[in-house]
Structure formats: structure tokens, C-alpha cells
Amino acid sequence: MEPLTWTGNLSFLNLPLQTAAILFFILALLQILAGFVPQRGSTIYHDSTVAGGPGLHGWSARLTLWSFYLVLLICAAFLVLGMLMGTSGGIIGAVSRQFVPVWVALAITFFLSLRYRRRLGLYGKLFDSTIGMVGFGLVMFWVFTAIFAGVFDMIYTHAPLEQASGMKNKLPGTPMNGAEAEDFQWYLFGGDNLARDVFSRMVVGSVTVILIAPLATIFAFMVGITLGLPAGYYGGRLDTVLSFSANLILAFPVILLFYLLVTPEIRESGLPNYMAVVLFVFPLIFLGVLINSRFHTQPQKNTLFLVLALGIGGWLYLTLVSDQSSVIRLLPSSLDFFNIPGGILVVFVSVVFVNSPTVFRIVRGLAMDIKTRDYVAAAQTRGEGPWYIMLWEILPNARGPLIVDFCLRIGYTTILLGTLGFFGLGLPPESPDWGTTINDGRKLLSIFPHPALAPALALLSLVLGLNLLADGLREESLKD
């Protein structure tokens, strides 16, 4: 087997790409310089509007944009042709072929969303903003990757823990040593220092991130909302106490806290489990109050919904927190169907714990603002309970800033997860998540940069996507 080059038979596109890229840089530079040249020949109308041709600066700006589009077009050609050619298109072709399910899913999502965007509310409006679309595309790329890799075992080429002799620190595109006929024949992004496939580990690593980050953020929001609403709505002593505790948690060094939580002594004492017991109960409270405040005027419906929600939620809660091997054994093992591995639980608990005070403060501020509105007074004067007002009158009207913050916060959480993995906190050392792999690759960075680069770029693109998505959402929600 020949080692794969980066572009393989696609190399005829290399020259155009280089030319286009160089052209783009030169034009961008020219555009800046042209900005210094004063423009002549403009006419000033009586209403003091100025009109004139685009001038030197205008033309160079247009050319820059076109050359940028050219670069993008060639990059797209690489991906599309690579998808068709597979491994004969070099590493790029092979990778593009591996991601076919993701491309298809993305294409379907974008087609449907663009088609029906006028009926989709805020989500549909996202497709009016380029930045939002780019962000959404990046995020959905990793979401689909995680789904296909985690659920259907697609996309990745080798098992993330599988080692092959002679593949240690091999460069991208190296043929696999001693590959069977049914094996994938190359290590696309090379091998790491334990001779595992970097590409596969990067793909599988996305599963951990995509699973934990949004879920932990949702939990942090539940905690923050359930505490922030009453703090903002009631104010007074309750607010003072809660805000002070939030400040206390925020002032505590995060990394130190994580180190503490994973210390074996503390883990054995069951502190993370106790924290889980407390933190995980908030969504349950939230759900119960949400339903009760809304339907208490219709007792029949109320009971039905409450039993359903609290029954299912309660059972989930109990199975989540009780673990036969830890201090908390609330359920008999016959009813306890699944356990979260101890490491993941610690990561989850710490991320929720660190994020919820910030959410708390945002929600508190919003609640303090919105509670002065007349519709809140109207609800009070028709005798609504405080929780109905908080959850159905205040919260829906605070959703704009909260949705934006939610997107940003998933980004922070992703980075936090990376940090945790990097320090080897919580997750097992062989875990393929991005933080751990970056830490592994870091040691030989000056000789073999590729094992660390792949997960680092993956992390970067996901967080960038989330931030762009938040920008797009903010922009579009302001326009409403």
C-alpha cells in the first residue's frame, strides 16, 4: 500500500487554490492601502447625500470579496470531488468520503430549514443571517458526526482504542501495518504515540462533548432558573442569601474545585454523588412547579400531568443518582437500570455547579426587570400564584437573552470539558475526548504535531460555531 498524499488525484486543484489564496491576500492588502487614497468625483446633492462611483477602494473591496468566494469555491470543490473519488483523492478525499452521512444530513437539514424558514419562528429567522447559518452549519456538523459515530458506528475508520504495531507517531496517510482485508487501509490523520488512529479518536471524541456539554448546560440552566426567578421576583433577604452564595461559588477557583472533586478521598466520601442528588433535583422541581402553577385551576388535568411528569422524571432521577457502588443506594439494584460512570458524573456535576451561578445572575437580573411590567401586576391582581407569574409570565419574556446565553454557554462548557480532559480530571486516561487527546499529543508536539492538532481544530471549530450561532440568534432576535 502506498501512503496517501493530502490531495491525491485532486492535486490539480492545488495550484488554483494557491493562486486564489495569494490573490486574496494581495487584494486584501491593496484594499487597506486604497483606503488611504482620497476619493474624487463624487457629487453632493442638496440634501447632503453624497453619491459617486465606488472608487479605487470600492473596486478593490469588491475584488477581494470575489477572490474570497473563489477560495471558498475551490475548497468546496475539494470536498465534493473528494467525496466522489474517495481514497484516490488523497487524505482529503478519504476524509470527505468518510463524512458522507454527515454531508447528506446537513444538506437535508439546510434544504428543509431554508424551504420552510418563514414558518419556523426564531429558528427560521436564523437562516436570514449568514453568520448564523455558518455557525449553525459548524455546530450541526459535529452534532451529526457525534450521532453517526456514537449511535450507528459510522464515519470513524478504526476502533478508538485499537493499537496497531508499527503505527506509533506515523504521519497522516500512512498505510496501516498488517491490515486485514476488511480493515480500513490507512491511518488518515496518522497515529498517536500509542499507535492509535488520530482520525477515529477525533471523531469518537465528539460523542463525549456533544453528549455532555448541552446536557450539562441544560441542567445548569434549570438550577439557575429555579433559583434565579425567586431571587429576582421576591428580592429581599432571599435574594441576598442566594446572590451571596452565587458570588461565593464564582469566587472559588474552578480548577482547584475540580481537583478537589476528583481526589480519591473526596470521591469515596461520596461528595460528588451528594452534589448530584442536590443538583439533579432542580429539573424535577422545575417541571413540577411548571405544571402545577399552570393547571392548578383544573385539578383533574393537573394530577394527570403531574403524575406523568413526576413519575417518569422521578424514576430517571433516582436511577441517575443512585449507584450500587457508591454511597447513595436509593433504588434496589433490580430497578436501577443504568449508572453513569463515576468519572463522567464528576465532570457533569462540576460543570453544572460552576455554570449555574452565572445563569442564576442573568435570570435574576431579567426577572427584576420584567417584574415591574404591568402584565405581571395584572397577573398579581387576578390572584395568580408567585410561581405561575415567574414561570409563565416572566420566564417566556426573558427567553431572548437566555437562548443566546445558552448557545454561548455550551461553548464555554465545551472548553471546560476540554480543560478537564487536558488535566486528566474525571475522564479515564484512555478516553478519546478532545481534551485528553490534546494532552496526550502535547508531549511530542515539537516532533509530531498531528496527534494534538486534529482534536484542537475540532474543539476550535465547534466552539467557534456555537459563538457564531449565538451571534446570529442575537442579531435576528433583536430585529423582531
Added chain:
Amino acid sequence: MTKITDYDGPVLEIDKLSISFFTRLREIPAVMDFSVAVQPGEAVGLVGESGCGKSTVALGVMQDLGVNGRIVGGSIKFKGRDMSEMTQEELRDIRGNEIAMIYQEPMASLNPAMKIGKQLMEVPMIHEGVSKEEAHARALEVVTDVKLPDPKRMLDSYPHQLSGGQQQRIVIALALMTKPSLLILDEPTTALDVTVEAAVVELVKDLGKKYGTSMLFISHNLGLVLETCDRLCVMYSGEAVERGSIEDVFDDMRHPYTQALFRSIPLPGADKNARPLVAIPGNFPLPHERPDGCNFGPRCNYYMEGRCDQGYIPMDEVEGNERHVSRCLRMTEIDWDAPPEVAAKAEKPAVGEVVLKMDHLKKYYEVAANALFGGGEKRVVKANETLSFEARESETLAIVGESGCGKSTFAKVLMGLETATDGKIMMGDEEIQDVAIQDRSTETISSVQMVFQNPFDTLNPSMTVGRQIIRALEVFGVGESDADRRQRMLKLLDLVKLPRAFADRMPRQLSGGQKQRVGIARAFAGDARIVVADEPVSALDVSVQAAVTDLLMEIQRENKTTLLFISHDLSIVRYLSDRVMVMYLGHVVELGTTDQVFAPPYHPYTEALLSAVPIADTSVEKEHIVLEGDIPSAMNPPPGCPFQTRCRWKDKVAGGLCEQKVPPVRTLEDKHQIKCHLSEEVLASMTPVIKIAAE
């Protein structure tokens, strides 16, 4: 930098001005074919409802239309020079130097981080390059001119240390620093209380005379324009529809919109049965949905198909009057003196049993001097002081007073959002003063409901209109099933004359008046017996106000509701209420039937309030009573009578009694109550404030 001198023509001449705003979708014409001329020393009023383009004209004159706005036709000449031909430098000289502008919100015009004196001194230092000392002297002079107490201390304070009225005076001083030839006032008093407004208007008038400044006065309040201006221009949907001298336009109007506008505002001088309110039907057209021909056509009583809906309608001279023009094709055909057609007025049902009784109600708030640790000295804010009154079935009791008089606190205690400090509230035979809302029975709650002031705030923006009414029905336990409640909700929409399709709309798709109707429907969801209406129409446009007021009264007639109508607008109070209660700093200073309160003997505060209300009727003569100073803070009320700091009758009471003792409530004839030390003779000697000149 000198001023343009030696010019005798009009200070400002706007000729066929058209201004458009450009959005991504379309061009939105904001002002079309607008002409007006302001002569030296003249005050011209610009009147119209919100969205008619009056502020855009002002911005156009300042050449400050932002990125999207552009003048698309016509010219603006300032002292004979076309402003569009001036360079940026010339314009900068003129702004602030020759043309000054005063905005609605005083706090937004002042820099909160800069002392007043510095802000004032900056103006001549920039425009005329004078020395610091001279600028300071000028600032002191102007601050004295705007009648602020203790000018030296004023110069040394920050904007937030002053009250709203004082801030607006500073803004006026700021505008007058350079002795401009033209002053543009954009709703300068809308954010102020009535008595403060009266004082500010008086000041502006005097200063205009003193400095010889021409004024362009933008307002939605016809009464205010009558008091301040010499000439008037009425705008509707981007066009000037009528222009002329105050007398001509008020008494000899020649445009159906002007007429409709006058007929839709209540006048305190007129009898409510002889001159009922006539609402203007329909809604204000959106700028991009204006009809062909006359913009007012679809809402006009004199509309003629085939004539009014075609082509361009020019401004035409009104025969017999000087400089009086109107944009109406049928000007000469319409009988302008014909009385308005009025549907048969339903008789009001007789006033019934006592529904609500307040007995020496008190509400005090304790405010800790040191908020952080709760310790230290506690101060008591007396928000309501011995409130006693009765309200009967199908009666309208108006509660009148300016901000800080305790009307809102009273509403809160009645609704159960706060509990009373002392005294009794009897609803039927139930005592509710100590029962907070969560302890009240559903029946009690649903029988006392409230209509709120701000239509843009009264509905939850993220719930459909129907859902919000259904929720009220659910909470009040009305209806058997969801379907039943939906049916009732639709009936409630019928009641407030909204189309049933509105049930599935979001509040943002409704206009202000429509939202207020939904608010009324919601209040009546549980068959309320008592409805507290907290300034329900003050935030609405004039033409919509009449319709909403009539609706409230109609529902009241049908349901025999007791209406507690909180307002500061005495015109509307006179129009709809049976009895009036005047409040000042938590005290009820006067209580009686509408006729008693609006005729002497007055409480001195009522007298001042009546005099302060601008009345849009040239046949009304008012006595001018300008109150000195501002309303004292409830945190630190004056000793003795609450009104003694501003009372003009104080010297008629011997021995300084006003400063020592709170006056007792005295009952004059027919249960007319007044809280005042004045003797019977003095009270009897009072003359009516509002007189209708014999015609």
C-alpha cells in the same frame, strides 16, 4: 462666529417638504408636501397624533435625519438661506446657535455625568468662544431667567439631583444660552405633571416674548397649543391638512380631520349631554398603506367615492380668512356648523347600593435609612393618609392627582397587593384591608379588577390574546370546560368590539387601543363589580381615547360596575365621572360630586389643577394660577397642611395655622368634603376658574 443678521422675512420657511425613510424593503414616506412659515417672534404649533410625522419635520429642520432618512423634495429655508446648500460646518454653527431644540425627556438631553453649570457654559464657549468667566455669568443669568430657585446651587449640581420640572427648565436654559432665533420644542411637557407643565408652558411663553424667539411647538395636545401658539398647523398621516391662525382653526375649522379631532376630546367647559364625545372610526393608516387621494378619506364622515379617493389634493385658501389653508376638496360644500350626529344616548342606570367603603384607610411604608444592613434610623413614608369614601353600584368615582399623590398605593391596597396599615376597606359586608391577595377568595378577587395604564405593557407579549383572557377565566373559575371558556372568551372579545379573529393574535400585532380593549376584556372576565382603571387612556392617541372611554362607560352601564377612574386629566374626569376625589401627597383634599368639585368653592389645590389643564376651546377663559415649585417628596412632607408650600391662599388663614396643623375634613353642603383651614367666607368668595365667554 456671527449670527445671520439683517433679514426681515420669515425665520423659517418650509416649502413643499417631503421626507422619506428608506428600509431594506421599501421607501416609507414620512412627510409629504409640507409647507409652513414661521415669522420672527411667532409661535407656530404643529399638532397631530403619534406617527403623523411632526417630529420628522423637526428633525428635518435640524438636518438630522439619520442614515435612513432623506429629504426627497421641497426646501427648508432658514432666514432666507436654503439649508440643504449649507456645508456641514455651517450647519454645525446654526444648530444650537441659531436653532435650538428641546426634547420630551429632559434627562435624555442632559449629560448625567456633568454638572449643570459646566453643561450650560459649554454652549457659548463653543459657539462664541467666550471666556470661562463670561460664560459662567451668562449661565447664571439664564438660570435665573428660567426661574429656578437658588441659581448658584443649581449650577453646581448634577442633573439627577433635580426634579423632572427643574431638569426641563435647565434644558430650556441650555437652549436659550445662545439666544437662538428659532426654538423647536418637541412635546416639551409630556413627561411632566399638569401643574408643573402649566408652569413650564408659562415660562416658555414669557421667555419667547423676552428674547423675541420664534417657536415651533410640537404637541399632540390641542389645549396646550392654544395656550402657547399664534398659529397652528394640523398634520395627519404625513401631510399638513390645515394651517392658519389659532382663532381661525379653532373656531372656523375647514378640514374634517380637525373637526373630528375637536369632537373627540372632552372639554371641561362644555356639557357632556349637549356635546358628547364622537370617536373617529377606524385606525391610523400605516405609512406604506396610505389610501389614494385623501389620507383621511376612509375615516371621514364627508367621504365621497370617486372624488376623495383620487389623485393629489392640494392645499386651498379658505375664503375670508387670512393665511388659512386646508386640504379638503369639499371645503365649500360641507356645512361646518352642523352639530355632530349622535346616536341616542343610553340613560345611565341609577346609582345603587354602597359597594365599596373605605374608612380612615392608612398606608405607611417604612424605609430603612441604611438599606444594606437594615439598621439605622427608619423613615416612614405616608403614602395614604386617612382615606375615607364610599363608592356605589354603577357609579364612576374619579380619583385625581399628580404623580406621588398616593393613587397607585391606594389601588394596590384595594387590590390586595399590599395590606393597609390602619383603617378599614369594606367590600359589601366583608373587611378586606388586611387580607392579602393570596388569602382572598376567588370571588373577592374576580370582583375587584384593574385596567392598566400602559397599553404596550399590559399584555404578556409571549401569549396569544385569547389565551390570556382564557387564563383569567380559568383563575376565576368561570366556565365548565375548555370549550366553554373559549366560547366565553370570544363573547368577551365581542363585548369590547374586537373581531373574534384576534383571539389567535399575539399582542405585538395589535395597536395600542386594541391592546387596551383586550385589557378591559380581561378585567371583566370574572364579572367584576369594581374596576379600577389606572389612567386607561392617557397613553393613547386622542382619536382612540374617545372610543376606549365610551367603551368603558358602555360596559359599566351594562354590568352596573363601580368604576374607580384614576386620572390626572380633568377634562376626561368631568366628562365621565359622577363623583370626584382629589388627592395630594396621600391626603384626600376634596371629595364631592363632579359639579361640586368643578365649581367654587374649591380646595386651593383643585383650583390650581383646574387652571393648569390646557383646554382646547377659544371661548373658555381661564384664570391663570401658576403653582410655585414642585410637589414635595412623600419621604419628607411639609409640616401641617400638605399643600401649604405651594398654596396661594395661605395668607388668608390667620396665625400660620397651615404650617402647624393638618386641616380637618370639613363637610360643606351636600356631602362636599374639603380638607382646608380656609374660612367659610373665603371659600365663598372664590370665583370659577373656567368661564365660558358669553357668545
